[in-house]
Amino acid sequence: MPVSSDARSVFPERARASLPDRPLGIYVHVPFCATRCGYCDFNTYTAGELGTSASPESWFGALAHELELAATACAPDAPAASTVFIGGGTPSLIGADMLGDVLGVIRRTLGLAEGAEVTTESNPESPPPEFFGSLREAGFTRVSLGMQSVAPHVLAVLDRTHTPGRAVAAAREARAAGFEHINLDMIYGTPGETDADLAATLDAVLDAGVDHVSAYALIVEEGTALARRVRKGVVPAPDDDVLAARYELIDERLSGAGLEWYEVSNWASGPDAQCRHNLGYWNGDNWWGAGPGAHGHLGGVRWWNAKHPARYAESLASGALPIAGREELTTDDQHLEQIMLQVRMRRGLDLSLLGAHELAVARACIDEGLGVEDGDRLVLTGRGRLLADAVVRRIASAG
The missing domain is CATH 1.10.10 (Arc Repressor Mutant, subunit A)
Known part of the structure; x- marks a missing residue:
């Protein structure tokens, strides 16, 4: 839904007035996935779902246009971005070269502050051997890998396609390429997961030597394949008592290894290892959400983009920001x-x-x-x- 061809008119003056005084983060949403995980309700699409309506190339062209309009909307008061987070979806599917190009557009439009934190998510199975080295050369400083579990039957319930040991190998490849800051994502409480399965996953996480871990209780989201399986009784719903016991085990093991909690679902080896981009969300700072379905926030105004990549691109082709809705808090x-x-x-x-x-x-x-x-x-x-x-x-x- 195009809302304005004049990017500066989109946000009220009180929102713009917050720009000089607050850090600015940029979130970029990559909506592509090779397959759809059964538990996921994110705004993602497989190639078969999109057909010819969108591609990584058309997405990138539209994204570059949005970032140009974002720079116009924020000028001249916004600081250069202090954090960038590229999420999805599966950002690694578009390759290191295009991810580097995204970062180049951000530098050219909104700007990138000295010492900025620049993160991309990656499916452990996606990257070729040279992927992480190319990211470092492009200016990325942090990688977040979706591990979830090392138990094959747990990954199968989640419809995850990576092999159980691949996340640890990818973390080591990222470390060898020069990344100091690496996150592993875990999901606990999946139906069929045992205490031994979780212990093995934690063993692998600690063996990987990463400096950040995110651990999330499985939530059965309405509209997902997993929700349909739970509703039909094919798999049981997560048990709250089990989830609590698993959380306590995670905290005990991670804390014992020197990873301290700094947010309920996040542990880091020290302040430098904490995710500065996510801290910006939690501190109520400003961020621009770019890409299909991305959410942004400026000075108490929240907005969200058109979700489908084709509709998103059509809005931008008309010269307007692709804002589908907004609210003033x-x-x-x-x-x-x-x-x-x-x-x-x-x-x-x-x-x-x-x-x-x-x-x-x-x-x-x-x-x-x-x-x-x-x-x-x-x-x-x-x-x-x-x-x-x-x-x-x-x-x-x-x-």
Whole structure:
């Protein structure tokens, strides 16, 4: 849905006024996948689903146009991007050369700050041997690899196509190519996963020597193949008690190896290893979301692009940003998001943000052992992290 041929008119002045004072991140969405994983509800498409309506080349041309319009919309007040994150989908499918070209367009349009963090996701099975070296030469500083599990039957339930040991090998290849910062993604609680399966996955993660791990409980999303299998009774739904026990095991093993939690689902070997791009989301900073279905945020205004790659490209061909919808967050909206995001972080929730009723509930959570008071902040305990969503709901409902 084209919204304007004048990119500068898209955002109200209060949104633009935030640009000089906040870091700017750029998220680029690559919508292509070789196959569709059964648990995934992301905005992704296989070649068969797209047919001739879109290709990596047409996507790249449209993306370059969007980034040019983004630079116009943000000029002259935006700082150069301090973080870039290319996600998907499967960014590695478009190859290191095109990923480098994407980064080149960002440099030319919105700009890239000195010392910027530049991340791409990758399916471990996709890259040829020279892939990671080419990324380093292009200016990427960080790689995130989708490992999920090393148990073949767990990968089969998830419809993952990579071989169980490939993620560790890819992490080592990335390290050999000069990457200091490498993340492995895990999913736990898949139907059929045993304690031994999870232990083996953690062994492999630690053996890979990465400095960052993201571990997510399996969520059965409506509309996915996995949801249909659960509904038909082919596989059982994830068990909450099992998920809690698995989380505790993950935290124990990772913490024992020197990877400390800094957000409920993320562990890093130190501050330099933390994902600065994701910290920008959690801190409420500005980011431009580019690509089909990408979401962005500037100064309390959130927007999202047309989802289908063909519709996305058509909007840009007409000279307009491909914005499908947007919302201006109210003061109450922003307050709720601060609570929701800060509670999940190791530095905790700033208690000075809370009203009297909210503060009373926060202190009740501390009394119940769900958190501790660290200076003027509420920091979740291990038990509190298992109930983080409930803590958010309790505090927010008291406002």
